[in-house]
Amino acid sequence: MFWRLSCCKGQYARPLFQAVTAHATRAAEKLRQHGLVAGTLTVFFHTNRHRLDRPQYSGSRSTRITTMSSDTFDLVEAARRGAQAAWPKGQGQTYGFTKAGIMLADLIRFEDRPLTLFDVEKPKSAALMSALDRVNKRFGKKRWSLRVKG
Known part of the structure; x- marks a missing residue:
C-alpha cells in the first residue's frame, strides 16, 4: 500500500519555528500510529x-529525508532545515506570519521502506518514540513537546 501525501497546518500567534516543530511532532505521531514512514517533508x-497594509511573504521548501523515518527528532530537524531555507533573506522587514504547516510525501509502510x-x-529511538506515544495516548495529545527557540 502506498500513501501519497499527509498535511498538518494551522494558524498560530506563536513564533514560526515553534509552530513548525509542533506540526512535525504531531505528524510523526500520526505516521507511527499508521505504521508509515515519510520520504519528503515540505x-x-x-x-x-x-x-x-503589511509586508507580504510566502515561503515553502521541500526537504528529502534520506533515511525514511517516522522519528519525531528526524522530522523536526528536517522541518527546521526547510523553514530556515525558506526564511526571507536580507530584506530588513518584519513579517506577521499567520499560517504555517508541513506536508509529508512519499509515505510507505515501515516494513517496505528502502534501506540505504x-x-x-x-x-533506543524506537523505544523512546513508543514511550512518548504511550504518554500521549494515556494523558492526551500535546502532553509533551520539544522545546525550541522561536
Missing part, C-alpha cells in the same frame, strides 16, 4: 494576504 508559511547502505538501527 514546510510552508505565509502572511495574511488580506492585510495589504548507511542505515543504522536505532533501538
Whole structure:
C-alpha cells in the first residue's frame, strides 16, 4: 500500500519555528500510529494576504529525508532545515506570519521502506518514540513537546 501525501497546518500567534516543530511532532505521531514512514517533508508559511497594509511573504521548501523515518527528532530537524531555507533573506522587514504547516510525501509502510547502505538501527529511538506515544495516548495529545527557540 502506498500513501501519497499527509498535511498538518494551522494558524498560530506563536513564533514560526515553534509552530513548525509542533506540526512535525504531531505528524510523526500520526505516521507511527499508521505504521508509515515519510520520504519528503515540505514546510510552508505565509502572511495574511488580506492585510495589504503589511509586508507580504510566502515561503515553502521541500526537504528529502534520506533515511525514511517516522522519528519525531528526524522530522523536526528536517522541518527546521526547510523553514530556515525558506526564511526571507536580507530584506530588513518584519513579517506577521499567520499560517504555517508541513506536508509529508512519499509515505510507505515501515516494513517496505528502502534501506540505504548507511542505515543504522536505532533501538533506543524506537523505544523512546513508543514511550512518548504511550504518554500521549494515556494523558492526551500535546502532553509533551520539544522545546525550541522561536
